[in-house]
Amino acid sequence: MANESAGEPESSSLMRRQRELASLYATAKSLTALGELDAVLRSIVRHAHDLIGADFTYLSLVGADGRLSARAAEGTISASFLAAHVPADVGLGGKVLASRSPHWVRNYASATSIDRDPGFDRVASAEALVALLGVPLVIRGEAVGALFAADRSERAFPAEEIALLSAFADHAAVALDNARLYEASRTALQELQAAYQKIEEHVTVIERAQTSHEALTGAVLDGATPGEVAQLLADQLGGRITLLHRTGAVLVHRASTSSPCPKPSEIELADAVENAHRSGRCTTSVDPAGIALSVAAIRAGDSRLGALAWSREPPAQQDSPDDTDLRTLERATHIMGLLILKERAVAEAGERLTGELLTELMVGSPAINPAQRARARARNIDVDRLNLVLVADSPAMPATDLARYLHDIARDRGGLAGEHLGKATMILHSTDDDQTAEEIHHRLHRTLAGPVAVVGERALGQHWSRAFALASRCSAVMRAIGHTDLGATTGRYALYAMIFDAERAHELDRFLADSIGPLLDYDQRRGTDLVSTLSAYFVHHANVAATARALHVHVNTLLKRLDRVSDILGLDWRHENDLELQLGLRLHQLRANTLGTV
Numbered sequence: 001m002a003n004e005s006a007g008e009p010e011s012s013s014l015m016r017r018q019r020e021l022a023s024l025y026a027t028a029k030s031l032t033a034l035g036e037l038d039a040v041l042r043s044i045v046r047h048a049h050d051l052i053g054a055d056f057t058y059l060s061l062v063g064a065d066g067r068l069s070a071r072a073a074e075g076t077i078s079a080s081f082l083a084a085h086v087p088a089d090v091g092l093g094g095k096v097l098a099s100r101s102p103h104w105v106r107n108y109a110s111a112t113s114i115d116r117d118p119g120f121d122r123v124a125s126a127e128a129l130v131a132l133l134g135v136p137l138v139i140r141g142e143a144v145g146a147l148f149a150a151d152r153s154e155r156a157f158p159a160e161e162i163a164l165l166s167a168f169a170d171h172a173a174v175a176l177d178n179a180r181l182y183e184a185s186r187t188a189l190q191e192l193q194a195a196y197q198k199i200e201e202h203v204t205v206i207e208r209a210q211t212s213h214e215a216l217t218g219a220v221l222d223g224a225t226p227g228e229v230a231q232l233l234a235d236q237l238g239g240r241i242t243l244l245h246r247t248g249a250v251l252v253h254r255a256s257t258s259s260p261c262p263k264p265s266e267i268e269l270a271d272a273v274e275n276a277h278r279s280g281r282c283t284t285s286v287d288p289a290g291i292a293l294s295v296a297a298i299r300a301g302d303s304r305l306g307a308l309a310w311s312r313e314p315p316a317q318q319d320s321p322d323d324t325d326l327r328t329l330e331r332a333t334h335i336m337g338l339l340i341l342k343e344r345a346v347a348e349a350g351e352r353l354t355g356e357l358l359t360e361l362m363v364g365s366p367a368i369n370p371a372q373r374a375r376a377r378a379r380n381i382d383v384d385r386l387n388l389v390l391v392a393d394s395p396a397m398p399a400t401d402l403a404r405y406l407h408d409i410a411r412d413r414g415g416l417a418g419e420h421l422g423k424a425t426m427i428l429h430s431t432d433d434d435q436t437a438e439e440i441h442h443r444l445h446r447t448l449a450g451p452v453a454v455v456g457e458r459a460l461g462q463h464w465s466r467a468f469a470l471a472s473r474c475s476a477v478m479r480a481i482g483h484t485d486l487g488a489t490t491g492r493y494a495l496y497a498m499i500f501d502a503e504r505a506h507e508l509d510r511f512l513a514d515s516i517g518p519l520l521d522y523d524q525r526r527g528t529d530l531v532s533t534l535s536a537y538f539v540h541h542a543n544v545a546a547t548a549r550a551l552h553v554h555v556n557t558l559l560k561r562l563d564r565v566s567d568i569l570g571l572d573w574r575h576e577n578d579l580e581l582q583l584g585l586r587l588h589q590l591r592a593n594t595l596g597t598v
Contacts (some may be wrong), residue, residue, distance in 0.1 A: 037179040038118070041072040044147070044172045045541055049074040054149035056127070059172060060086075060093060061145035061597035063435045064408055068093050068145070078126040090115040096134040097143040100280075102301065103167060104133035104157045111593055133157040135169040138178045140327075141281050163300050163341070177327070181478045226339050230254040230308075233332050239312025240264075243336065244273060246304045264293050264311045273307045282326050294326055298333045298340065305340045308333050309351075335454055354379065354407065355418025358427060360421055361386075364464040381414050387466040389459050390440055391475045393422050394452040395484055407438060423472050432490050433458055441487025451485035453478050458489075480590050508587065515584030518568045530568070533561045535585045 011116055041059050049057040056075030060068045067085045076082075088097055094115050095103045105111040107130055111369040123291055129150050139143040145171040149161070159421050226243055231254040234241040239261040243252040245420075253263060268287055275283045276295040284294040293309055298305040310329050357375055361368065361383065366381055377384045394402055402424035405418035415428035430436040432458050456476045474490045476524035512520070533551065537558075540546040548558045566573065 025257075032104040037069065037176065038177060039178065040175040041172065042074075043073045043230040044175065045074045048147065048149065048165060048168045050503060051168075052161060053583075054133075054250065054343055055152045057147070057149050058082075059145065059147050061090050061176075061414055062097070062143075068097070071145075076127060081123055081127055085121045086117045086119055086120045091116045092132055092134050093146050093148075096136050096146045100136045100138055100143045102133065102135045102162045104131070106131055106156055106164070107154045108132050128152045131155045131157070133162065133165060135162065135166045137169050137173045137176065139173050143177065144173070148520050153505070159301070167334065167338065174331055178367060202524070227252045227254065229335060229339065232312075233308075233329075237312070237328065242269065242311070244269070244307045246306050246307065248273060251306070259312070259347075261291065262314050264291065264309065268293060269295075269309060270302060272309065276307060277304060282330050284326070296330045296333045298337045299340060300337055300384050305337050308336060336466065347528055354410065354416050355403070355420075358416040358418040359420055361416070361427070361470055362425075362465045365459075365464040365466075368462065378415075379540060381416060381440065382429075384461075384462075385429040386415060386427040386464070387459055388428050388433055388436060388456050389452055389464055390426045390428065390437060390456040390469040391478060392426070392440070392444060392452060392454045393424070394444075394450065394483075395449060395476045395479070396450050397448065397452075402444075402452070403446060411441060420468065423468075425468060425473070427459070427464060430456070430458075437487040437489055438488070441485075445485065446475060453484050456489045477590060508591065512584055512588055515580050516588060518570075519565065520588075522568050530561060531585065531588065532556070534581075535589060537562065538582050538585065 027589045038095075045059050054075075056073060056077075057062065058070045058073035058076065058081070060070045062068055063085075066088050068091075069085045070082045073082055082277070086093060088094060092103055092105060092108070092111075095114060105114065107119045108124060109130070125267045127150075129583045130153055131151040132148060133150070134146045134148045136143045137147060147165060149157075149165055156459050169347065187517040230241045230243050234256045235258070238256045239265065240253065240255045242250060242254075242264070245251050250269075255261065264287070268285075272283060272285055272293050272295040275285075276297045277299075280297070282294055284292060286292050291313060293342040294310045296308050297308055310325075310331060333374060357372060360372055364372075373383060390406075392402055392406060393399075399419050399422055403417060403419040406424055410413075410417035410426050410428070413428050415426055417424075417426040417589045428436065437454050437456040440456075441452060444452045444454065455473060455478060457467040457471040457474070470490055474493050477493060478484070478486075478488075480491050514530060516534075519534065522528065523530055533547075537544075537547045540550060544555055544562075548555045553561075569581075
């Protein structure tokens with residue numbers, strides 16, 4: 001699959017991803033018929049070759065002799081390629097099988113990170129193999145083979161190609177597992193005529209799993225949402241299906257219409273999800289009330305995308321859930337993973353566009369050109385109503401991540417969000433600015449489960465950039481004075497206006513010059529730090545011993561510094577009214593912190 005160019009239009013990128021998804025699930029649908037294994041594997045490598053765009057693809061399985069042999073290939077030129085047999089613990093395939101994770105090399109011939117097999121080296125040379133990517137075929141936690149994509153020229157394999165080939169490998173594993181089950185059922189039917197009824201029930205279970213998988217695949221091809229897929233899965237399996245976000249938050253609860261089940265407790269659900277992620281397999285537990293809970297992790301490579309949980313009341317005669325139903329749950333995670341990736345791609349594209357529009361409005365304010373107005377209108381945003389600029393800041397999260405949460409709020413409120421000049425920023429329509437700031441803070445605090453500060457400033461006459469500058473400086477002051485978890489407007493910090501209002505900076509300069517100017521000049525000329533010494537002295541309430549300990553100096557050294565302060569200021573500041581001096585020191589410190597964070 002070719003890398004997306006930086007200039008590829010959004011619509012073209014989304015259409016290509018939709019084609020990839022449709023092709024992947026067209027392949028999945030073709031595998032639901034339990035047919036001849038080699039034909040299924042040839043179909044896998046053919047579809048992988050067409051969609052990935054590599055020079056050739058091949059699929060290898062571990063045989064009974066413990067060697068890895070190619071079973072199907074597409075695009076190869078050497079007749080001896082499919083006859084090659086490699087020990088399962090060497091080469092790139094050996095690394096893939098041992099780690100059960102994708103591995104690739106830019107140049108196979110010069111790679112030093114793999115153990116070589118002379119026989120395969122000869123085959124690779126005849127095939128002109130250079131770049132190679134391998135992903136594992138895993139059935140119930142066991143690596144039984146690998147799917148490879150190869151190029152005859154040196155190159156890297158980006159994450160999206162690795163994820164896509166891994167999805168093909170997942171479907172190949174499903175096909176292989178189904179075929180083996182089918183062959184086992186057919187053999188058992190021939191050998192055990194007396195047990196015909198039991199075998200018939202087993203085949204019925206497999207057919208039910210096949211029907212479920214086909215129904216899920218069809219739903220995705222028809223454009224179903226994750227919630228609709230969860231409902232379909234609940235109706236197929238019975239009980240209740242819960243879809244969880246990668247953070248553990250519940251996204252969707254869907255109960256079977258015929259056999260619903262109570263919701264699992266949050267604590268039990270959280271423990272089961274963590275166990276599933278840690279083990280990499282579907283895990284099952286039963287609570288004291290007899291409710292069975294099975295959880296399968298949703299992953300893309302090493303990234304957590306979420307989890308699927310299936311809770312139900314098991315039959316009295318059944319101590320453990322049917323393995324086929326658990327495999328259906330695991331297969332559903334592949335479908336959910338692709339849906340989540342697709343929705344994430346669409347959301348990120350939308351966030352990028354709205355963030356760009358927000359920046360354009362900020363930079364060009366108060367002017368709005370017709371193109372910007374039309375782009376906003378296409379997203380149901382009336383730019384003429386956007387009158388409140390909000391800046392969010394969290395000590396535990398960078399602005400880029402925090403802006404993603406603002407996008408969700410902006411979509412609900414018809415606003416714009418993005419990262420502007422390093423700040424998580426949003427523009428909304430508001431009739432009560434204080435209430436709006438508090439509401440945005442409450443929603444972010446609940447989502448993040450941690451401290452977050454939100455400050456808003458009304459934009460008059462669409463001067464969003466001016467409002468942003470004031471809100472941004474105010475946000476820095478809030479952090480400097482320890483206000484890290486609240487929602488407010490800049491008006492609450494009117495006393496600090498001359499710090500974060502650029503138009504009044506000269507007033508602050510004059511006040512500092514009158515109050516602590518001589519100390520600042522002395523420190524600059526002599527390389528001393530009498531300003532910090534005096535600040536520490538006031539912080540410790542004029543306690544000489546405590547101040548000396550805080551500054552890690554001897555008491556006599558501190559007293560000499562304080563005497564020097566008296567010489568410079570030319571007044572007995574220890575006995576006269578020192579309010580102006582303390583205020584000057586505090587404002588100087590706040591301005592330094594503010595300028596360092598804005």
